[in-house]
Amino acid sequence: MKPVVVDNNRIFRRVGVILALFLLTISIGVPLLLIFWQSVYPDGQWDWMAPIRTITGQHLSGVLLNSVWLGICVVAVTTLLALPLAWMMAKTRMGQHRWVDVILMIPFMTPPYIGSMGWILFMQKGGYLQQWVPSAASWSELFFSFWGMVLIMSLHLFPFLYLLLRDAIIRIGGNLEEAGAVHGGRAGYRFRRIILPLLLSSYGMGIMLVFVKTIAEFGTPATFGRKIGYYVMTSEIHKYISSWPIDFGKATSLASVLLSVCLVMWYMQSAMSRKFTYRLVGGKGQRSKRYSLRGGAGWLCGLYLALLLILSVGIPYFSIIAASTMKLRGSGLSFDNLTLDHYRELLSWGSVSMKAIGNSLGLSLAASTVAVIIGTGFALTIGKSSSFMQRVIDLFSLLPNTVPGIVMVVGLILFWNSPWMPFTLYNSYGMVVLTYVVLFLPYTVQYVKSSFTQIDGTLFQAGQVFGGKPLYILRRILLPLIIPGMLAGWMMTFTIATRELVGSLLILPPSMQTSATYIFAQFEQGQVSLGMAMAVVTVGMTVLMLLGIEVLNSKRKWNAS
CATH class of the missing domain: 1.10.3720.10 (MetI-like)
Structure with missing residues (x-):
């Protein structure tokens, strides 16, 4: 009898595809289907024309x-x-x-x-x-x-x-x-x-x-x-x-x-x-025409x-x-009307504004970290989208980027607040992180996929020829080559999550505020100066963090060279 040869790589790919489809289904597919279900099944009866009747009947x-x-x-x-x-x-x-x-x-x-x-x-x-x-x-x-x-x-x-x-x-x-x-x-x-x-x-x-x-x-x-x-x-x-x-x-x-x-x-x-x-890029190369x-x-x-x-x-x-x-908005633009008191009030320890800044940083760090881990797994599973299931995963991972954010948030609320769920995340810290991850997952997937598809497969084959096991190849060959894409996806998710408004307004617990909701609330209440100070601090912190990461990345590249 011939020995049975088990292809571990194929098994791992199948497990990855099944896991990716499961996660995308419960995080994106089911919430979107619940929106259609709720809209055509009001009051426990089928009504396919209910959405159109709502649009036309309610002006x-x-x-x-x-x-x-x-x-x-x-x-x-x-x-x-x-x-x-x-x-x-x-x-x-x-x-x-x-x-x-x-x-x-x-x-x-x-x-x-x-x-x-x-x-x-x-x-x-x-x-x-x-x-x-x-x-x-x-x-x-x-x-x-x-x-x-x-x-x-x-x-x-x-x-x-x-x-x-x-x-x-x-x-x-x-x-x-x-x-x-x-x-x-x-x-x-x-x-x-x-x-x-x-x-x-x-x-x-x-x-x-x-x-x-x-x-x-x-x-x-x-x-x-x-x-x-x-x-x-x-x-x-x-x-x-x-x-x-x-x-x-x-x-x-x-x-x-x-x-x-x-x-x-x-x-x-x-x-x-x-x-x-x-097809504009070929093997002969090309020269771009420039005008003076x-x-x-x-x-x-x-x-x-x-x-x-x-x-x-x-x-x-x-x-x-x-x-x-x-100092006073009614006094207009003049040097004697300038002050930094709003920043002192904003950054005073234990204030509502400082708690909002801390919430934004904590939620954004958690969401961007989870998104880069899950997104990297999806990107490696998708690969070069050679099979039908890989293309399906690629399409599902892009859906949050082509669907309005408020629609995605409504679907997540319907799903995680359903009475038939064994547990609910709604009105919790975890719900906010999940929403940010779902909304901004496409950025991480696309950045990592772009880095991964540019890697020649002969590098992995060379590692296998010299006795490298899968975990060793992952740690010493694959990860160093896709880290720039992972870092870019992490930065993009963090940057957008710190300023996300509509999802935060709908899913934040009643006693919690982020910098975005704080700015919106201050503008609504007439405290424009405090809101604008928060805007400057939030954008400034984001820029400084991104510059710091860019400096670290540059040092890593210099050391590698």
Whole structure:
């Protein structure tokens, strides 16, 4: 008889796939299914039309149209902001200034509701702009409108689209444009018939993310939108869950409709990506064509970049810092009205604000650590997505990034607060950590997967040839090579978790606050200076921690070299 050979690697892969599917099912799949179930099974009876009846019968169809129209307009404005900048940074010598990319990431690190509060303080009646230019009162009236809200959200989201488009333009070789020029195509014709079709795949992914993040945003509609009377789906869902009388039926109906809109958008993006995906990187290499900026063109590009930086970073952060250092808001901008008392009050030991900071740091550290452990396991299980089950795991792990956060939170509440559960996490510290992990897991999975798929399999084979056991190969070959991806995923999860608002508002225990909910509460209660001081401290701590990790990572690379 022939001896039976047991393939341990195959067994480990199967166990990993089964475990990954189980974890993704109970953490993402079941909560989303419960939303649909609750919305079509109200009062113990099937009613497939209940979500549509809720939208049309409660005068909420206008709110749905508001959300969709807001998403469309923000996509259009972000395109107008990001596409020229991406072309300039990819096709001209301006791309040599790498500090621009660093500064453009500041809006991403800034919570959206803090940016909108900064704009409100700057443009409101008697605000900082009118203190400098008293004749700017008419500008304030124009700003506090729907298009002002679109501008605020676009300035926060355009870095997403910019980075995607810039990288896509860089991958387009200059030989394609030169071939068009040889056949008589002018610059505008070459851009329209060569560059734009090659950008459609990346552009589709970018606008899908921008659209989903826009209709899923809660902070800006809750601050600026409520001020102008513009209500969207997220604010209505939050109202039905957090305000008496609580109505989970209406909340789940709205959540299921919002989820359906996002899934339709995701399907359209997938179809566009399949149709307009081209292979641009080959074995021959390529040379990117760069244009020189001389005279008026150079000045125009520099002015455009400066204006973007002022609008996206300068004005919001000036307002935030100015508001956090004012003694009396009514006294205006003057040196004798500056103080650091708000920071002293904020950082006094044992205060509510210090407890909120501690809660944010503790929750974010716990969530990012758990997410990087689970996400690494998922990424190693997914590998290069060669099998059907691996592709299913990859799709499920990305769902929280394509589903509005408030929808995911509602599903988690329904699941972990169900009466048939043997135990409940709802209204506990563990529920907050679980929610953060589920919401931000895609970042860790994608970063680690990107590092893992770049590793040549011959390295592991060489380790096996020289007698290395699986644990030894994992410790000495695999982990050192994927640690940069794990660290990047950890930093991204930590950064976003420290500023997460909508999930914290819905699932935090009654006596607990985080820095995000503290800022929101202070702004609601009129204590703007304390809220802005907390915003400066929170963003400052996050930046310092990220810089420290980057320094440690740089030292590790230097020692390795």
